[in-house]
Amino acid sequence: MSIFYGKSYYKWIVLTVCILVYSSGNLVRLNYTGIANYIMGEWNIGKPELGVLGSAFFYAYALGQSSWGTLTDLLGGRKVIPIGIGTTVIFIAAFAFADSFNQAVIIRALLGFVGAAAFVPCVAVIGRWFGKKERGLAMNLFSGPGGGMGEVWSFLLLPVMALFMKDGFTILGVGSWRAATLVMAVVILCIAILAYIFLRSDPSEMGLESIQAKEEKKSAKDTNYKSMVLSAIKDPGFWIIVFVWQGFTVGLRLIPSWLPLYAATFYAQVGGLGKSEAMIAGGAMASAYVAGRIFGPPLVGKLSDYLLSKYEIPRASLLVASFTITFGCVYILTTPFTSPILLGVVSFILGVGINLLSILNTIIAETWSIKTSGTLNGLINTITQFIGASALTYSGYMAVQFAVKDGGFNLEYQGIWFLVMISIGISIAASIYTVYHNRKIKIAQQSVQG
Structure with missing residues (x-):
């Protein structure tokens, strides 16, 4: 890596690697969504079981957050991230050979814990490589294209590959969605190798000035790690952020998980498509959501950098606006519209709105x-x-609880969208309070300095 030593542009290589890592993480978490109809048919399961299959991953994923995050702070992202992503390859391959729903649930739980090595560790690494003037853009380039690439694989490429592989084509004795899953395991392995080769935990490892050391000098904060953690968790504003963050998390868990199936049902009922064609059409429509995720967050991140530096408008103000727009779009999904164009526009806006988490980071x-x-x-x-x-x-x-028999695609899924709207409503209120709280702190700091 001597050719890159001392080169300031290496931060963009680190960001690119983090984007690839996060894309693999999103593929892992959503690997069952694009092939949901195949799984439901093979294992004779319904929507409640699909919810369990998804949540098995995320309960274990939750347990892994603090562990992987702290390990990254202490050992560095270069050591932690390749190990975590490399281990997911084993479990994603195991999912391809699952014989039953129960086996799949166990494998998804194991995937969840090791899959936590993608997001938080990468956020920590990016924070060390980019200063305040570029951090908003960098964080949202990471979360937008990174998450979007993984969702394209899950929503569109997996069902397409599964369709082409179902007629006699096999890999290691398995075909259809199982063979497609093995292909994705190989892709993730390649990303793990790239992470090991190119990732660096801090600019100082490449002969560059440490962003952390530079900013800590200016802010004159306590350099004791334990003291800084305790100081943060004693701040009420830190815990208010939990209520803001949960809106992103619930939205990210429910919308990408159910939107492909919702869109497939839309096309089956409104367009009269068959099962396989409707799943592919649903995946293609979900790609509008992915497009929003890829292109929207970087632009909003750049806007947040500009508004903060030019007009001192807090980043949290953008969260209030985005959550409000997202709430309206989710409500539209509960109405009986018939336009694929409207569904595409709503999906695109949702892709932007629920993927601005990196502004919070x-x-x-x-x-x-x-x-x-x-x-x-x-x-x-x-x-x-x-x-x-x-x-x-x-x-x-x-x-199931809120579905209306023969009521149409919108009533079949309205209970899910009600749940999303409740969560987003809480985040709107918490975001407004965060703006007020941070402004109050800033005024107090200016008063002390004056």
């Missing part, structure tokens, strides 16, 4: 210390992942 890094970013993000993410997993578990039962 940026707020945490800038409010407290970059040094503790992994631990603090991991702690909050542990709590919100349990909330998200519980919502995903309950979502299938909500769909």
Whole structure:
């Protein structure tokens, strides 16, 4: 790596690797969604069981957040991330050979714990490589394209590959969705190898100035790791962020998990497509959501950098606006519309709205210390992942409870969307309070300095 030593642009290589890592993490968490109809038919399960299959991953994923985050703070992302992502390859391959729903649930739980090595550790690494003027953009480039690539694989490529592989084509004796899953395991293995080769935990490892050391000098914060963590968790504003974050988590768990199936049902009922064709059409429509995720967050992240530096408008103000728009879009999904264009527009906006979590990660890094970013993000993410997993578990039962027989695609899934709207409503209120709380702190700091 001597050719890159001392090169300031290496931070973009690190960001690119983190994007690939996060894309593999999103594929792992959503690997069953694009092939849901195949799984439901083979294992004779329904929507409640799909909810359990998803939540098994996310309960274990929640348990892994603090562990992987703290390990990243202490050992560095270069050691932690390749190990975690490499281990997921074993379990994603095992999923391809699962003989029953019960086996799949166990494998998904194991995937959840090791899959936690993707998001929080990468957030911690990016925070160390990018300064305040670029951090919002970098964080949202990470969460947008990174998450979007993984969802494209889950929503579109997996069902397409499964369709082409179902007629006699096999890999290691398995075909259809199982063979497609093995192909994805190979892709993830390649990403783990790239992470080991190119990832660096801090700019100082490449002969560059440490962003953390530079910002800590300016802010004159306590350099004791334990003291900084305790100081953060004693701040009420830190815990308010939990209520903001949970809206993203619930939205990210429910919308990508159910949108492909919702869109497939839409096409089956409105367009009269068959099962396989409707699943592919649903995956293609879910790709509109992915497009929103890829292109929207980086633009909003750049906007947040600009508004903060130019007009001192807090980043949390953008969260209030985005959550409000997202709430309206989710409500539209409960109405009996018939336009695929409208569904595409709503999916695109949802892709933007529920994927602005990295703005919150940026707020945490800038409010407290970059040094503790992994631990603090991991702690909050542990709590919100349990909330998200519980919502995903309950979502299938909500769909059944609020479904109206022969009432149309919108009434079949309205219970799920009700759950999302409740969560987002809480986040709107918490975001408004965060703006007020941070402004109050800023005024107090200016008063002391004056």
